[in-house]
Amino acid sequence: MKQPKRVTIYDIAKKLNLNPSSVSRALNNGGNVSIATKQLILKTAEEMNYKVNSVAANLRTGNNQTIGVIVPHINQNFFSNVIAGIEEVTYQKGYSLVICQSNESAEREIKCVDTLTNQHVSCIIISVSADFKDSSHLENIQKQGIPLIQFDRVADELDTMKVLNDNESAAMEAVSHMIAQGYKRIALLEGPQNLNIFRQRKAGYLKAMKKHNLPVIPELIMENAWTKELGATATRTLLKLAEPPDAIFASTSDFAALGALEVATEMNIQVPQQLGICGYSNESFGTIANPSITTIDQHSILMGKTIAQLYFNEPDSGISISENQIVSIRPELIIRNSTLK
Structure with a gap:
């Protein structure tokens, strides 16, 4: 079955015989568009089932409220609970999660990192795979200016925030x-x-x-x-x-x-x-x-919450952070x- 084409601002502009920039301003509450034209554009966008391309919007504004999480297995209780703990905090902040599974493969882990960096996520949270060999792909995250938080399984040599168990x-x-x-x-x-x-x-x-x-x-x-x-x-x-x-x-x-x-x-x-x-x-x-x-x-849910709180720089008062940004949970x-x- 052929997938229907995604509606763009150019489709709306063509239907209304308007400039695409006028449609964009109306959809984004910009100026220089009359009230009547704006109402017509909004009505037409709804009728055509137009959806905002959040990735493109984030690239324009530089504000991507999305956090990437890479885990070895999604279906293990520990990792699923960590994700639940992260999501509990990020949801309250208006952030979304993109979750990737390395399946214990270093090659897949590298591809996950590439996918998330290409999406310009705000932060990458990772527990490395059993096949982990070197940290060059993690260093690339830092070089691109994306905050990196490691948990549970970590590359010790990297200077990042880490949330660990004792x-x-x-x-x-x-x-x-x-x-x-x-x-x-x-x-x-x-x-x-x-x-x-x-x-x-x-x-x-x-x-x-x-x-x-x-x-x-x-x-x-x-x-x-x-x-x-x-x-x-x-x-x-x-x-x-x-x-x-x-x-x-x-x-x-x-x-x-x-x-x-x-x-x-x-x-x-x-x-x-x-x-x-x-x-x-x-x-x-x-x-x-x-x-x-x-x-x-x-205490995997607590670990997840702690990870997210570190990103937002709002750790619980009971959390002790070492000088090298490491949190240890007993x-x-x-x-x-x-x-x-």
């Missing part, structure tokens, strides 16, 4: 909780170590083990186990060891924890009696899993049945 402390608390429950051989499902968040969570795991005088066993640390499928594969490997773990900290996500839980169920291993499982990010399915999954809530350990031995 991942290291949260991971340390989660592992310490499992140790307190009597687990001793605690495995780690870790994510790509090129990303700041997964390095920090691994550091928290190592600190907790050291603090409680438990050995760090290399074969219990599984690399890049950060999806449900990869978490399941890693868990099968771990549970087939001569000395399998008695607990798994899925520091990457609740999806990896769910993969671990499903494998344990398949192998008739009782959770939490024989195997404790802790996830990360507080996905909605965690409460309905059997058993329910212990996790870490990153996550919360949520203890459920999967680790209550």
Whole structure:
């Protein structure tokens, strides 16, 4: 089916036999147009279903009340909640969001950045992809004078506003909780170590083990186990060891924890009696899993609100901003049945 042509000011001008500049002035409340002519132009524009080209208008005025957001996944609870928090603040300010998904691809992330800069958005907010390699495309945002705010997964070397979680402390608390429950051989499902968040969570795991005088066993640390499928594969490997773990900290996500839980169920291993499982990010399915999954809530809606408030330079009084423009939000350990031995 052929799409109808978009009505322009030139179409209105042609129909009324007027100069396009006169039509433009009437539609934009400009001067030098009689009241009668203005009323005729407005009536005709409505009849022809004319819509303002906001992109073109923003280019003329230099005022684009649109903010671009780039996330790895839109359908994950953490990222969707961050977007909801951003939108709650931006809507009140009369701003709109353009949301792009990198799908964990650096190539797609670069294309998202190009799309948003070409639209002359007022600000770009980003959490980088797992495939992130270098920050040259982010540096280009700054070179074009567009404010850049990073959150969660960030390029540490870039001097931008950043909103982060205290991942290291949260991971340390989660592992310490499992140790307190009597687990001793605690495995780690870790994510790509090129990303700041997964390095920090691994550091928290190592600190907790050291603090409680438990050995760090290399074969219990599984690399890049950060999806449900990869978490399941890693868990099968771990549970087939001569000395399998008695607990798994899925520091990457609740999806990896769910993969671990499903494998344990398949192998008739009782959770939490024989195997404790802790996830990360507080996905909605965690409460309905059997058993329910212990996790870490990153306060994602608060993170989103904080990001937007930083852009408008109106942070809440309770928010502490460091000298290098970094805000750290403390996550919360949520203890459920999967680790209550």
